[in-house]
Amino acid sequence: METVKLNDKSGLMDAIRYFSDPMVCLEAVSRVKWAKGPTCPRCQSQRLSFLKTRFIWTCLSCRKQFSVKVGTIFEDSAIGLDKWLTAMWLLANCKNGISSYELAKDVKVTQRSAWFMLQRIRHAMHIGSINKMTGTIEADETFIGGKARNMHFGKRRERIRGRGPMGKAIVFGLLDREAGKVHTSVVGTRRKHHLHEVIRENVAPGSELNTDALKSYEGLSEYTHKVIDHAEAYVDGTVHTNRMENFWSLLKRAIKGTYVSIEPFHLFRYLDEEFFRYNERNSTDAECFQKVLGCVGGKRLTYAQVRG
Numbered sequence: 001m002e003t004v005k006l007n008d009k010s011g012l013m014d015a016i017r018y019f020s021d022p023m024v025c026l027e028a029v030s031r032v033k034w035a036k037g038p039t040c041p042r043c044q045s046q047r048l049s050f051l052k053t054r055f056i057w058t059c060l061s062c063r064k065q066f067s068v069k070v071g072t073i074f075e076d077s078a079i080g081l082d083k084w085l086t087a088m089w090l091l092a093n094c095k096n097g098i099s100s101y102e103l104a105k106d107v108k109v110t111q112r113s114a115w116f117m118l119q120r121i122r123h124a125m126h127i128g129s130i131n132k133m134t135g136t137i138e139a140d141e142t143f144i145g146g147k148a149r150n151m152h153f154g155k156r157r158e159r160i161r162g163r164g165p166m167g168k169a170i171v172f173g174l175l176d177r178e179a180g181k182v183h184t185s186v187v188g189t190r191r192k193h194h195l196h197e198v199i200r201e202n203v204a205p206g207s208e209l210n211t212d213a214l215k216s217y218e219g220l221s222e223y224t225h226k227v228i229d230h231a232e233a234y235v236d237g238t239v240h241t242n243r244m245e246n247f248w249s250l251l252k253r254a255i256k257g258t259y260v261s262i263e264p265f266h267l268f269r270y271l272d273e274e275f276f277r278y279n280e281r282n283s284t285d286a287e288c289f290q291k292v293l294g295c296v297g298g299k300r301l302t303y304a305q306v307r308g
Contacts, residue, residue, distance in 0.1 A: 008284045015089045015289070025081035026055055029068045032294055041070050072296045073120040083107040085293070087117050092280075092288040096254040097273060122269040124295040125276050132204040136177040138244040139199060139211045141190055143168040144255065144267060169264045171251075171271065172198055175244045182247055182275045186268050192216045199223075210239055247278060 006018055019025050030038060039046055040059035047060040056067045069075045074084055086107055090098045098106075100115035107114070145168030172195060173184045183202050187194045195216050203209065205222040213229040226239045234240060251274050255262060262270055280288045 006286050008286055010284075010286050012089060012093075012285075015285075016086055019082045019085045022055060022080070022082065025085055026068050028085065028293065029072070029074070029081060029296065032296060033068060033072060038068075040064060041066055073124050074296070077117075079109060079113060079117065083109060084117065085289075087114075088121055088292050089285070089289045091118060091121050091273065092277070092292045093285045095277075097258045097270075097277075099258050119266075119269060121292065122273050125292055126269070126272045133174060133176045133179075133181070133183070133202055134204045134207050135179075136208045136210065136238070137203050138175040138177060138241045139173070139195075139209060139217070140241045140244040140248070141170060141172045141187070141195070141214075142248045142252075144171055144252070144262070145169055145264075169267050171267070173244050173247060174199070174202055175247065177243065181279050182244075184251075184271045184275050186264075186271065190214065190216055192219065196220065210241055212241060247275075250274070250278065 006014060010018075019028075037046055038048055038050075038057055040048065040057075040062060042064045043059060043062045045059055045061035048057045049060060050057050051065075056065050058065050068081075069077065074081065077084075087103055090103065090106065098118070100111050100118055103109075103118060104111040104114035109117070170187050170190060171184055172187045173182060175182050185198055187198060192215075196219065199209070199220065200222075203223065207223055209217075209220060209223040209225050211217040211225070211227055213227055213231070217225065217227070228234065228236055228239050228241065234242065251271075254274060255270070259270065276292075277288075280291065283291070
């Protein structure tokens with residue numbers, strides 16, 4: 001087989017061929033995990049001996065053996081790195097995401113294993129930021145949940161106890177119009193104290209804030225607050241929330257078309273995946289993959305934590 005190198009024009013087929021070599025996979029993860037070279041996780045020594053037949057290191061100081069998976073989302077998994085890295089490529093670059101059933105069929109694992117792999121990768125993609133949004137910010141909220149008419153009678157009676165959004169999860173989003181970046185989070189209610197807390201945590205004072213006419217947005221005096229009343233118009237010059245609403249349509253298309261159903265306590269993981277894909281929409285496949293791969297270290301997640 002000819003040598004394959006990943007570049008900006010590489011696609012899925014190139015990635016599969018590239019990561020078919022176990023040593024290539026090990027080196028790719030090793031470079032991300034240990035920028036200054038492999039280090040023993042027990043004693044931090046760099047006096048190591050590499051066992052080529054087993055792809056593990058032996059520490060010459062404490063005699064501990066360890067693999068590149070230790071301390072990453074790959075730990076405690078018998079699945080090979082070739083399948084892990086291919087799954088990461090697919091999740092980062094599939095336009096509407098990839099379901100566990102699709103991944104199971106593509107990389108030849110069980111659906112249960114594929115779901116666990118995807119949840120671990122989504123956990124790694126959860127990247128917080130200390131930098132607040134500036135400039136012109138759009139704020140909007142939406143509801144995620146099944147339609148009452150499509151529910152079984154018993155489930156509808158259990159969940160739907162009123163009109164409108166009852167029984168649905170509330171998602172709040174902020175979009176930086178200049179940078180084209182999105183931040184989303186699950187909130188308990190649309191009340192003023194919930195929305196104000198998220199806005200003040202993520203938007204720098206003095207920024208221009210565009211919202212709809214929801215009363216909960218009132219009182220944000222530290223921002224240049226501009227309101228568009230959707231009962232009258234959707235755009236008034238530069239005042240609108242259309243780009244944020246466009247993101248909601250992309251999110252719901254992915255949920256309805258790919259995932260079909262998401263439990264509320266797992267919703268935040270899918271939001272992280274979707275706004276990562278939206279924020280990196282102008283990056284190449286290889287660049288998106290490298291950004292996801294760069295998050296694997298120090299992100300170990302147990303089965304109990306994944307299950308919630």
